[in-house]
Amino acid sequence: xxxxxxxxxxxxxxxxxxxxxxxxxxxxxxxxxxxxxxxxxxxxxxxxxxxxxxxxxxxxxxxxxxxxxxxxxxxxxxxxxxxxxxxxxxxxxxxxxxxxxxxxxxxxxxxxxxxxxxxxxxxxxxxxxxxxxxxxxxxxxxxxxxxxxxxxxxxxxxxxxxxxxxxxxxxxxxxxxxxxxxxxxxxxxxxxxxxxxxxxxxxxxxxxxxxxxxxxxxxxxxxxxxxxxxxxxxxxxxxxxxxxxxxx
Numbered sequence: 001x002x003x004x005x006x007x008x009x010x011x012x013x014x015x016x017x018x019x020x021x022x023x024x025x026x027x028x029x030x031x032x033x034x035x036x037x038x039x040x041x042x043x044x045x046x047x048x049x050x051x052x053x054x055x056x057x058x059x060x061x062x063x064x065x066x067x068x069x070x071x072x073x074x075x076x077x078x079x080x081x082x083x084x085x086x087x088x089x090x091x092x093x094x095x096x097x098x099x100x101x102x103x104x105x106x107x108x109x110x111x112x113x114x115x116x117x118x119x120x121x122x123x124x125x126x127x128x129x130x131x132x133x134x135x136x137x138x139x140x141x142x143x144x145x146x147x148x149x150x151x152x153x154x155x156x157x158x159x160x161x162x163x164x165x166x167x168x169x170x171x172x173x174x175x176x177x178x179x180x181x182x183x184x185x186x187x188x189x190x191x192x193x194x195x196x197x198x199x200x201x202x203x204x205x206x207x208x209x210x211x212x213x214x215x216x217x218x219x220x221x222x223x224x225x226x227x228x229x230x231x232x233x234x235x236x237x238x239x240x241x242x243x244x245x246x247x248x
Contacts, residue, residue, distance in 0.1 A: 034060040037150035038143045038191070040135055041065050041091070043078030045219045045239065046197055047154030049205055051086055052212040053196050054152045062146065063091040064139050068131065069099025069107050072225020078218060085215050092142070096134060104128040106223060113223045115232040123162055124234060126223060132165035136174055136193070143191035144184045151178075153195040156205065171195055202242035216248065 037059040039051040054061050063086075065079040076093060083091035102108035105125040114124055132155065139151050155166040164170060175193050179185035197205055209216055221239045222229035229236050 034058055035150070036146060036148040037061050037152050037194075038139050038146070038148045039063050039088070039152035040139050040154065041079045041082065041088075042154070043075035043080075043082065043219065044154070044221045044235075045209060045214070045216060046156055046205060047079075048082050048086060048214050048219050049209045049212065050152050050154035050195070050197055051088065052214050053208070054150065054194070055087055056212060059150060059152075060089045061086075061152065062142070062148070063088040064142055065091070065093040066135055066138070067093055067095040068128070068134075069097045071106055071109055071113075071223075074222070074225040075220045078220035081218050082215070085218065094138065096138070098128060098131060098134070104131075113230075113233050115230075117237060118234050121162065123164065126234065127163050132163075132170075133174075140178050140182065140191060144182050147184075148191050149189075150194045151191045153193060154197055155195050156197045156200060156202070158199060158201055166198070168195075168198055171198065202238050203245040206242045206246040206248060210246070210248065216243075 035058065037054045039047065039054060039061050041047050041051060041063040042065065051061055051063065063079070063083050065076060067076055070076075079093070080091065098104075099107040102111070104127060105111040105113045106128050111125055113126065118124070136151065136153070142148070143151050153171070155171070157163075157167045171193050175190075178193065179190045182190055184190050200208075206216070220229075221235045222231075223233040223235050224230040229239075231237075231240065
């Protein structure tokens with residue numbers, strides 16, 4: 001089951017062409033509404049870039065952010081700031097408290113955020129059990145309710161630490177689930193999961209963000225929640241190296 005790329009649609013505010021009928025009566029053709037997409041917006045660089053790519057492809061984008069009990073509010077603040085800057089049609093934030101049972105350095109303050117760098121072949125303590133499964137399920141619910149064609153995900157399997165729910169095979173399996181578990185899917189028009197960054201390097205993501213005009217300085221990737229990024233967590237290390245490589 002392939003993860004499909006976005007197709008262009010009519011943009012908001014395009015001129016309406018008039019077609020001449022054989023009777024010489026001009027009949028205006030109503031502009032078609034742009035196709036709708038739901039974008040999971042974490043407040044980080046990847047999700048903001050994916051949302052911007054969807055907008056560039058002609059989609060009207062609704063953003064969805066999740067307050068899952070993460071150890072700080074900084075990324076949610078970033079998501080709220082990014083939504084109007086990116087031009088999202090709507091932005092929703094809903095709460096689902098994964099911190100109730102912990103199991104991750106991002107939801108349990110008793111577990112330290114690792115700062116020694118990415119260890120190859122090891123899933124780090126920043127993996128949140130079931131997080132993407134819960135997030136995508138909620139986004140699919142919104143997509144079906146609104147009739148959205150695409151579900152835009154900023155997941156990336158290359159530069160990160162081997163999270164099991166950021167890999168192409170996981171996304172393909174979830175697409176199959178979406179087609180089986182929804183009315184829209186059973187009728188043959190389930191929302192398509194679109195993860196344009198999944199095989200990109202972090203440097204390429206930075207380059208695309210710059211091309212698209214994503215306000216990189218307003219995104220937040222750090223696992224800590226201080227006034228400034230910590231610079232030593234895995235996310236900061238990967239982001240900083242990519243910014244340097246991209247000449248930012």
